[in-house]
Amino acid sequence: LIQPVSDYFKEMTGDPPAGINHIAFLVKDVEKAVQAMEEKGIHLGYITKDGIFDTGGIKIAYLDPRDTGGILIELVEAKE
Secondary structure, three states: OOOOOOHHHHHHHOOOOOOOOOEEEEOOOHHHHHHHHHHOOOOEOOOOOOOOEEOOOEEEEEEOHHHOOOOOEEEEEEOO
């Protein structure tokens, strides 16, 4: 569950009034997962449109909701 607490995150998430913000999937290799999605016509979305975000502990990528039936999907690779 996500509740935006700052104006920055409200703007980034669209400040949904209720319901699902996004769905996350744990993947072994986020680069390969993004490539597989792009081969199917599903591209990176507005949050990570310029590439995969590496926090140092995890890598994340958000898929474009326009390509996923309106659902924001996050791909997460946890570093071991």
